[in-house]
Amino acid sequence: KTMKLLVNLAKAAGVKEYAKKMFSGEKINWTEKRAVLHIALRNRSNKPIYVDGKDVMPEINTVLEKMKIFSLKLRSGGWKGATGQKIESVVNIGIGGSDLGPKMACEALKYYSDGPAVYFVSNIDGADMYETLKLVEPETTLFIVASKTFTTQETITNANTAKDWLIAKLGKEAVSKHFVALSTNEKKAREFGIDPANMFEFWDFVGGRYSLWSAIGLSIACSVGFERFEQLLQGAHEMDNHFLNAPYEENIPVLLALLGVWYNNFFDAQSYAILPYSQYLSKFPSYLQQGDMESNGKTVDIEGKRVNYQTGPIIWGEPGTNGQHSFYQLIHQGTKFVPSDFIGIIKPPESIGDHHEKLMSNFFAQTEALAFGLDKEKVIEELKKQGLNDEEIKLLAPYKVFEGNKPTNSILLDELTPKTLGALIAMYEHKVFTQGVIWRINSFDQMGVELGKKLANVILPELKEKTPGEHDGSTNGLIGKFILCSVFLVFLLGFTGCITIGRDFQTKSIPNIVIGKTSMNDIMNVYGNPYRKGIDDEDLTWTYLNYKVSVFSGSCTRDLYIKFDKKGLVKNYTYNTNFPNEEVVPKP
Incomplete structure (x- = not known):
């Protein structure tokens, strides 16, 4: 009954109609006005x-x-x-x-x-x-x-x-x-x-x-x-032909997509694990991370409105059996609901001893354990066989219970060949497409990656020029820390030790600061934006980090603190020279 309702959902969303639009070259990537071909x-x-x-x-x-x-x-x-x-x-x-x-x-x-x-x-x-x-x-x-x-x-x-x-x-x-x-x-x-x-x-x-x-x-x-x-x-x-022509009820990408929607939107699954039992497919989870999360990690629908339901999940995973020794504990007994796809190969390209039989025995064991678990009665029975007394059993039994009912899809390839790999990749592509149609989002743009790129282009010259710009306090603090720690260049000498060479934070000379006359603009013209702006005893205080010293095997930093009066003129200023390596160096 559930699958029938889910198939009806796909039909109502028009998955087949959208697929035909994609295959015919219509510009279904509407935000960028592009075909998806x-x-x-x-x-x-x-x-x-x-x-x-x-x-x-x-x-x-x-x-x-x-x-x-x-x-x-x-x-x-x-x-x-x-x-x-x-x-x-x-x-x-x-x-x-x-x-x-x-x-x-x-x-x-x-x-x-x-x-x-x-x-x-x-x-x-x-x-x-x-x-x-x-x-x-x-x-x-x-x-x-x-x-x-x-x-x-x-x-x-x-x-x-x-x-x-x-x-x-x-x-x-x-x-x-x-x-x-x-x-x-x-x-x-x-x-x-x-x-x-x-x-x-x-x-x-x-x-x-x-x-x-x-x-x-x-x-x-x-x-x-x-x-x-x-x-x-x-x-x-x-796989394209299968997706385009197979009925909903027999369409592999559609069925995978519907199960994903079922877990995501009706069971609040926040993530989805991809678990290939093949070392050759070790990079498949990271590949699908982009394919799924960049496609369906969206919050705005086709009408430009914010959705009021969950869209794409977090995709993650590792090849088996490696994952069994790291995160399967959480899938089996944690509080998170994690649906999983298990991908296995029946006949591997290579055959070394009984490696493959042992690998696949773990595949089948894990899917069985996730599905059916181990109830308390069976746990008690096993502990009794181990010779534990009633008190020990009472204490230990709750920790041994596996709830089960953890959903998995088992995907078995006859062989891992170029052809079957192509089909596997296309299957997941069409799964993601189907979910995007159901969630009424554009699976083919990726505007979420742009803001960080733009900000990086702003910050890059600040790092090169050793001049923090106007950011929030946290970002300026981090940039300042980076500049502070990277401003000294270390050069190895050919035969003994090393020497540390400091670089000027500002290329211009320090101004003759005159109390009551030097203005904020005067300071800005020489130093640029301060590392930090703040209030100290009701006075506006600017902080600059200034690097002026070269020392053998050490470093010296100089901080400049300036207080301004209400007219924006310098009220007073102080220097603080630091010697982290405790070198005896005269103040510059």
Whole structure:
């Protein structure tokens, strides 16, 4: 009865009608006025799909053919680096969908990898690129820069670092032989040093989290070969047809979506666990985090009104059996209600001893335990068999009870192949789509990621110039702490110890402050915005952090405190010089 009601909900929401709109190229991403056609990238039937009256399939096929030629040339050794050596390592530089999708797929299909070693760099934290460059050689490495606009901060920062590293080893002329671009910005790519012939296009109807089927999947083709990449597309295409044509009652993505809605909106499940019992699928949960949470983490409906119900859940998970030894305790006996998807492989790519039987015995045991639990009577019976007395049993029994009735979906793949992986990914894509339709939200924009980016662009120059701007007290305090701790640069000497060199916080000289004459504007013109503004004994007080001292193996900081009268003129001021390492240094 429940499933029948849920199916009626899907019908009432018009899931099938919206699916047809997506597959026909209508602009269902209404906030950005874009079609949603990642399904066209894997349209193996090659039937025309139109956007604004233009069939997009010819352009898609052109890019796929270009990917095929390039990957074949690279894998066969036909593509040479600047020194004439074969490419042995590929480093994909991207972030978000330009990283998570291909990284997950390359890991999932590692068994089939017979091409160059593929690495992924996404984090703007320099450690990511630094540790990767330690693993590769410039003469035999190709960098794939994946950025539609070729302006993404993290990606371009990492790409420039990689380019500097390459130029230092091989010279500037080597760039065109060791970099390709997945982008639509030919001008920027050319300025970077990439030959336009080595650019691979994709389109605004392909969202980042759905882009592994596009040129973004070039690293996959380089790793496992283009023929297997096509099998990946084929598996997704077959799932597309199933989703579009199967009745609601037999439609796998729809049924998964409805169960998710049931748990989310009727049982108040705040999170959803993805538990693949396959090490090859170890990156699948993090991939689905973006696919689900960036899609359905929304609060505004199609009419621009705030929803009064729950939308997308928190997605998380780890491969089995690792998770059993960390968070399964909470799922079994915690106070949180956590539905879970268990994903297993019947016949693994590899077979070592009885590893797989032991792995899958845990899979089946966990789903059984979550479903049926262990009641108090059985617990008491087991404790009696262990020889415990009545008092011990009374004390221990409550802790041994498993309530059960914890919902799980068991998803079994016959094998983990490029084709079944494609179907698995597409299944979850359509599940997310279905839930978005039911919740009446736009699953294809991601405006929630923009505000932080804008604020970071404001804060970056403040960190570089060592000048906190006008933020809330907490943010200014954190920025000030960062500046305080990072202003001293440590250089290792060749044979003894180190020396610490301080940098001026302000480049301008300290003004001659005159009590009763120097104004707030005078101070601002020299120092800029204060680190902190506050009230001290009813007087307005500004605090500046000033760094003026170089000392051996130590550091010295100087703080300036200024009080102003009601006219905005300096009432008094004091300096406080600190020597954290207790160095005896005269005041500057």
